Amino acid sequence: MAKRILITGAAGFLGSHxxxxxxxxxxxxxxxxxxxxxxxxxxxxxxxHQNFEFFNYDVTQFVHVRGELDYILHFASPASPIDYLKIPIQTLKVGSLGIWHLLGLAKEKNARILIASTSEVYGDPLVHPQTEDYYGNVNTICPRGVYDEAKRFQESMTMAYHRFHGVDTRIARIFNTYGPRMRLNDGRVIPAFIGQALRGQDLTVFGDGSQTRSFCYVDDQVEGIYRLLLSDYTDPVNIGNPDEITIKDFAEEIIKLTNTTQKIIYEPLPADDPMQRQPDITRAKEILGWEPKVSRQEGMKITYEYFKGLTEEELFKSEHKDFSRHIKR
Structure with missing residues (x-):
């Protein structure tokens, strides 16, 4: 009999993959x-598809699933700055009430649950690269703190259920991930740069561009999450690509990739924006036998082709089709 898995945030970028x-x-x-x-x-x-069903449901409400359940992936959460700054309360609720309900469901069903944590739990790090043993440097009351603290609380609640109730848990600390199905207008670096290039706009870099990021292609990210779920390891694991690059250099890569003539313009750096992001993936290599395979150059070509294939309407304004007949409420 096929194993059953609940994926929250299933219509999102990572959830759909x-x-x-x-x-x-x-x-x-x-x-x-x-x-x-x-x-x-x-x-x-x-x-x-005969093995897929979808429910339009908010997991900050009580969550019930009929029948047996083997696994849960909790990926329901705003994940981009534009989203969690626009809906801060919902972001905090899905990281607190949402995880509480899903951990309760995992306990009831005797299911293994993997939560999507984030490199943002490290804040603006004082340790580089970031290891899972680093506790972070986070401003709890800054605007982006709603996302950082939601994820930090989610980890704490998960470990509490693991230790007190014996729930079988996994924690993936996800670093910047990219690929097809990202939203152009979500405020993250890659869709922002590609969207500006395709619209003929100059590329906006915040600060002087010396801050760094490390980008992991979505197929590699999914492979790491898959292996972690099926492993026996219960402490947090960094899943990301350690190939680090400055934002300024990355903007120049995008201009070269898209063969555009736009220039780079500079805007003030947002408050508490982390200056460095690079995962130490030693644990993932040793525990999961995992490391990324797709180079940034290869992954960006695929991602650019995806965005280039969007219609003009999609490029300038999101398109929403009516799929209501497929949705169970």
Whole structure:
């Protein structure tokens, strides 16, 4: 009999790719998303699949799933600065009430649960590269603190259920991930730069561009998450690509990739924006036998082709199709 897995945030960027992977592996996938930031077009190709069903539901409410359940992936959360600055209360609630309800469901069903944490738990790091043993440098009351603290609380709640109730848990600390199905207008570096290039706009770099990021292609990220879920390891694991680059150098790479003539313009750096991001993936290598395979150059070509294939309407304004007949409420 096929294993059953619940994926929250299934209509989002990562959630939709995870849904694809688990369908491919022969799982019965239950997708759940309240569509506050997710998009049904990301899973439109799965809606008629016999092993996929979708529920339009907010996990900050009580969560119930009929029948047996083997695994839960909790990926429901705004994940971009534009989103969590626009909906700060919902961001905090999905990282507190949402994880509480899903941990309760995991306990009830005797299911293994993996939560999507983030490199943002490290804040503006004083340790470089960041290891899982580093506790972080986070401003709890800054605007972006709603996301950082939601994820930090989510980790604490997960470990509490693991230790007190014996729930089988996994924690993935996800670093910057990119690929097809990202939203152009979500405020993250890659879609922002590519969107500006395709619209003929200058590329906006915040600060002087010396801050660094490390970008992991989505297929590599999904592979790491898949291996972590099926492993026996319960402490947090960094999943990311340690190939570090400054934002200024990355903007220049985008200009070269897109063959555009735009220039780079500079704007003030947002408050508490981390200056360095680079995962130490020693633990993932040793525990999971995992490391990224797709180079930034290769992954960016695929991602650029995806965005280049968008219609003019999609490029300037998101398109929302009616998939209501497929949604269970």
């Amino acid at each position: 995870l849904s694809d992977r688990f369908i491919k592996e022969g799982f019965e996938v239950i997708g759940m998303d309240n569509l506050i930031t997710g998009d049904m077009k990301n899973i439109a190709h799965l809606l008629n």
